[in-house]
Amino acid sequence: MIEIDTITKRYGETTVVDTVSMTIAPRTITVIVGTSGSGKTTLMRMINRLVEPTSGKILIDGEPNSAIPGYELRRRIGYAIQGHGLFPHRTVAENIATVPTLLGWDKSRIDAKVKELLTLFQLDPAAFGPRYPHELSGGQQQRVGVARALAAEPNILLMDEPFGALDPVIRAKAQEDLLAIQKHFGTTIVLVTHDMEEAFHLADKIAVMDKGKIVQYAAPQDMLVNPATDFVETLIGAGERPFRLLSIGTVADAAEAGEADGEPIAAALSQRDALSALLWSGRQALPVVGADGAPLGRVTLASLTRRAARPQ
Amino acid sequence: MRFRIDKLGVVIAALLAYGAFLAPFANFRANRIVPGEARSIIEALPAGLGAAFLAFAVVAVVLIVAKTPTLFRLVLGLVALLALAILIGLAAGHLTPPENTYARVSPASGFWLTSFAFALVTTDALARLKLSPLARVALLAAVAAAAAALLMSGVWDGLSILKEYGSRAETFWLEASRHVVLALGSLAAAVLVGLPLGILCHRVEALRAGVLNVLNIIQTIPSIALFGLLIAPLGWIALNVPGAAAIGIRGIGAAPAFVALFLYSLLPVVANTVVGLAGVPRDANDAARGIGMTDRQRLFGVELPLAFPVILTGIRIVLVQNIGLATIAALIGGGGFGVFVFQGIGQTAMDLVLLGAVPTVALAFAAAIVLDAATELSSNKPGRAA
Amino acid sequence: MKRLLPNLLRLAVLVILIAFLLQPMLFEPLLKPLVQANAPAVYNQGSLLSLTLSHLATVFTATLAATIVAVGLAILVTRPIGAEFLPLSRSLVNIGQTFPPVAVLALAVPAVGFGEKPTLIALFLYGLLPIFENAMTGLSTLPPAIVEAARGTGMTAWQRLIKVELPLALPVILAGIRLSVTISLATATIGSTVAAKTLGEVIIAGLQSNNLAFVLQGGLVVAVLAVLIYDAFSAVERVLSRRAGRV
Numbered sequence: 031m032i033e034i035d036t037i038t039k040r041y042g043e044t045t046v047v048d049t050v051s052m053t054i055a056p057r058t059i060t061v062i063v064g065t066s067g068s069g070k071t072t073l074m075r076m077i078n079r080l081v082e083p084t085s086g087k088i089l090i091d092g093e094p095n096s097a098i099p100g101y102e103l104r105r106r107i108g109y110a111i112q113g114h115g116l117f118p119h120r121t122v123a124e125n126i127a128t129v130p131t132l133l134g135w136d137k138s139r140i141d142a143k144v145k146e147l148l149t150l151f152q153l154d155p156a157a158f159g160p161r162y163p164h165e166l167s168g169g170q171q172q173r174v175g176v177a178r179a180l181a182a183e184p185n186i187l188l189m190d191e192p193f194g195a196l197d198p199v200i201r202a203k204a205q206e207d208l209l210a211i212q213k214h215f216g217t218t219i220v221l222v223t224h225d226m227e228e229a230f231h232l233a234d235k236i237a238v239m240d241k242g243k244i245v246q247y248a249a250p251q252d253m254l255v256n257p258a259t260d261f262v263e264t265l266i267g268a269g270e271r272p273f274r275l276l277s278i279g280t281v282a283d284a285a286e287a288g289e290a291d292g293e294p295i296a297a298a299l300s301q302r303d304a305l306s307a308l309l310w311s312g313r314q315a316l317p318v319v320g321a322d323g324a325p326l327g328r329v330t331l332a333s334l335t336r337r338a339a340r341p342q
Numbered sequence: 343m344r345f346r347i348d349k350l351g352v353v354i355a356a357l358l359a360y361g362a363f364l365a366p367f368a369n370f371r372a373n374r375i376v377p378g379e380a381r382s383i384i385e386a387l388p389a390g391l392g393a394a395f396l397a398f399a400v401v402a403v404v405l406i407v408a409k410t411p412t413l414f415r416l417v418l419g420l421v422a423l424l425a426l427a428i429l430i431g432l433a434a435g436h437l438t439p440p441e442n443t444y445a446r447v448s449p450a451s452g453f454w455l456t457s458f459a460f461a462l463v464t465t466d467a468l469a470r471l472k473l474s475p476l477a478r479v480a481l482l483a484a485v486a487a488a489a490a491a492l493l494m495s496g497v498w499d500g501l502s503i504l505k506e507y508g509s510r511a512e513t514f515w516l517e518a519s520r521h522v523v524l525a526l527g528s529l530a531a532a533v534l535v536g537l538p539l540g541i542l543c544h545r546v547e548a549l550r551a552g553v554l555n556v557l558n559i560i561q562t563i564p565s566i567a568l569f570g571l572l573i574a575p576l577g578w579i580a581l582n583v584p585g586a587a588a589i590g591i592r593g594i595g596a597a598p599a600f601v602a603l604f605l606y607s608l609l610p611v612v613a614n615t616v617v618g619l620a621g622v623p624r625d626a627n628d629a630a631r632g633i634g635m636t637d638r639q640r641l642f643g644v645e646l647p648l649a650f651p652v653i654l655t656g657i658r659i660v661l662v663q664n665i666g667l668a669t670i671a672a673l674i675g676g677g678g679f680g681v682f683v684f685q686g687i688g689q690t691a692m693d694l695v696l697l698g699a700v701p702t703v704a705l706a707f708a709a710a711i712v713l714d715a716a717t718e719l720s721s722n723k724p725g726r727a728a
Numbered sequence: 729m730k731r732l733l734p735n736l737l738r739l740a741v742l743v744i745l746i747a748f749l750l751q752p753m754l755f756e757p758l759l760k761p762l763v764q765a766n767a768p769a770v771y772n773q774g775s776l777l778s779l780t781l782s783h784l785a786t787v788f789t790a791t792l793a794a795t796i797v798a799v800g801l802a803i804l805v806t807r808p809i810g811a812e813f814l815p816l817s818r819s820l821v822n823i824g825q826t827f828p829p830v831a832v833l834a835l836a837v838p839a840v841g842f843g844e845k846p847t848l849i850a851l852f853l854y855g856l857l858p859i860f861e862n863a864m865t866g867l868s869t870l871p872p873a874i875v876e877a878a879r880g881t882g883m884t885a886w887q888r889l890i891k892v893e894l895p896l897a898l899p900v901i902l903a904g905i906r907l908s909v910t911i912s913l914a915t916a917t918i919g920s921t922v923a924a925k926t927l928g929e930v931i932i933a934g935l936q937s938n939n940l941a942f943v944l945q946g947g948l949v950v951a952v953l954a955v956l957i958y959d960a961f962s963a964v965e966r967v968l969s970r971r972a973g974r975v
Contacts, residue, residue: 105634115629567947666828
């Protein structure tokens with residue numbers, strides 16, 4: 031649990047973060063969105079004290095985060111940034127081992143952890159461990175960046191536009207991976223982005239920031255239905271609302287009993303993906319299958335249309 | 343195989359042809375200071391040897407003008423240089439009348455031009471081969487070993503420069519060690535002070551411009567003036583600070599030279615440290631802080647390793663510059679190879695000048711090759727290519 | 729406004745320098761404490777002004793020659809016809825920089841005798857390197873789009889060189905000349921050890937007679953000249969690179 035209590039950051043005359051309070055529930059993904067200069071990155075960097083607040087405090091699991099030296103705090107909190115920030119002079123394995131080494135883990139434990147994480151991120155430890163970051167593709171570098179952030183098994187992971195530098199295909203994959211990882215470790219994730227699509231796709235709760243203040247902090251669905259201000263509405267994009275609504279739910283939620291012909295859709299995909307498939311194939315319904323390929327019923331155009339409508 | 347012309351080869355071949363056929367090969371003087379008489383290569387060498395070398399030169403001209411394989415050109419250049427080195431020694435023996443210890447034989451323009459031409463062939467081949475750093479150092483070691491072998495074998499003993507050496511062998515090695523101590527010692531001191539100063543300048547932006555400006559202005563003071571200006575303060579220290587004189591601080595001599603070289607060395611070390619640290623990727627620094635490295639861990643674990651090649655380049659500049667500048671120390675009694683250079687200039691004895699200048703150039707050259715190789719090795723580590 | 733103070737300072741330094749060269753005796757009280765009772769405090773074995781002028785003339789001549797040769801060579805090796813000379817020129821520039829100036833000076837004496845000539849040769853050889861290196865960088869790092877556009881508008885190779893490439897590379901070339909001039913100003917003093925008429929005479933006279941005032945005035949005049957010339961070049965470069973859009 032992260033409790034942010036009336037926190038403010040000023041640089042000279044400019045107030046970058048203005049008396050922000052919010053509580054982030056454990057084991058959830060919270061996405062902070064906003065335009066550039068809205069203070070979203072500064073707010074996040076105050077959680078691990080890369081930026082020291084001018085006033086206010088932040089409690090992590092009930093303890094003020096100022097109780098221990100900044101560097102010790104940061105070793106307990108994962109941190110991944112855009113452009114990955116890998117150390118170019120260290121191998122992939124050495125990069126991932128950075129924080130465990132700082133914490134003084136013994137070598138066998140570190141090796142096991144590096145191996146576990148590389149495998150988890152679908153990188154063969156024997157092949158990728160000894161390589162240097164520049165020998166990897168952008169997507170692989172990004173995965174190593176996240177793996178490094180998770181190496182010391184932190185409860186909290188802070189991510190600053192982690193997927194900003196990736197092309198759309200790899201970004202989608204990285205987002206799926208992140209959701210899987212979050213489920214696997216139960217990590218509390220705070221992620222900063224300016225991409226609304228990404229926010230709606232990943233977030234349990236979204237915080238919209240504007241000019242240093244939080245204008246709305248709500249679950250994605252609530253935000254869609256009741257945008258607090260015109261700014262939030264503009265950010266969501268009025269024309270995008272039905273599709274954003276669909277992208278929150280999975281196909282499994284929309285599945286109903288029955289049969290249908292055509293290419294089956296995976297239950298884990300978003301309802302938005304299902305809508306695309308239905309429209310493109312020109313069918314009224316398509317079969318739904320689970321991860322193991324077992325049939326789970328069907329999804330119909332009519333039910334998706336209903337779901338895309340403004341909730342009453 | 344079609345005969346294709348190497349444009350660069352044409353220029354070098356012209357130089358070679360002129361040097362071998364038209365310019366005098368050696369210079370003969372009845373004693374140390376009278377003007378010399380030029381001797382052609384045919385006159386300078388025992389029967390047949392001169393003609394043989396000229397024949398070799400003709401073949402070499404053709405091979406150089408033609409587009410021959412690079413490795414072949416390298417071998418050709420090295421073999422020819424070795425041959426020239428041996429021939430000039432033989433010429434000395436041939437031209438010096440028996441039992442005459444006053445006569446002096448020295449290489450003349452023809453020898454220098456032909457050597458220069460073959461050195462160009464070698465250098466060009468080396469540049470095109472793009473040898474690995476270790477291979478370059480190995481080649482340097484091989485050349486040094488060959489030169490040492492020639493010196494030991496006595497082939498060059500008849501040459502005037504070695505006769506100058508012969509009459510002052512002990513001083514030579516004394517001055518050589520003083521030269522090296524001056525150049526390396528001031529470098530070590532500059533690194534010890536300059537590295538922390540550079541790190542400080544990087545961290546404290548307010549300091550940066552000021553420190554670099556002061557160091558820049560020091561560089562504009564001519565070396566002989568700076569050497570001279572330090573005489574007074576060091577003399578004062580020697581007189582007034584207890585114990586200073588005992589550890590060798592004196593107004594004239596090595597102390598002001600050491601301090602002057604140290605001051606000149608600071609700028610490249612500090613400037614390159616600042617530039618190197620500024621070049622560390624922002625992301626890497628941010629990530630290092632973000633995952634909980636302390637400032638010290640970040641400095642030693644991330645910043646310095648990444649800035650190292652740039653800092654090493656600064657050290658290379660300093661070392662080469664110091665080896666050259668240390669010759670000036672002789673003007674204020676600081677010793678070093680400059681002693682022979684300035685004595686030689688004073689006595690118009692050019693052989694003596696060469697005795698000081700040649701080792702200085704060789705040292706600077708070797709230092710440059712070794713440090714260039716080290717820089718390349720450190721920046722070519724797999725992690726840095728990106 | 730921000731530039732005003734440094735510029736006033738430079739002007740003041742220039743005025744003091746000129747005053748010192750024209751009327752050195754005015755400064756005698758300042759230098760007097762540095763010498764023993766009856767030793768002269770102001771250089772008296774020749775005119776400081778004429779030494780300064782000949783010092784500058786030597787540096788100017790050598791730099792001019794070095795600029796012409798270095799820029800010419802750089803143009804040659806950056807054309808397709810001269811590409812074969814590129815690797816060798818690169819290595820020669822590197823090797824040349826390892827030759828200590830004193831050694832060049834000393835080695836030039838047997839070839840041309842004492843006086844101005846060995847100094848000119850040493851300064852020329854030493855000055856070549858920074859100019860060549862910068863000219864080559866300037867000419868080979870032009871934005872490809874601009875060079876393409878120049879081709880596209882139908883300029884001949886010669887027109888491209890004169891109207892596009894050289895003007896764009898000029899600030900970088902000037903930076904090389906600036907470096908070369910500052911090195912040469914200091915190195916020229918060493919020329920006095922082989923009897924060239926430069927400010928080194930003053931310094932060496934001071935070293936020989938243990939006269940600190942001589943060493944100081946010789947050294948300071950050279951240093952001040954170097955700083956002023958360095959600043960002047962930097963100012964011209966700033967103007968030019970703003971015009972060439974290479975800020």
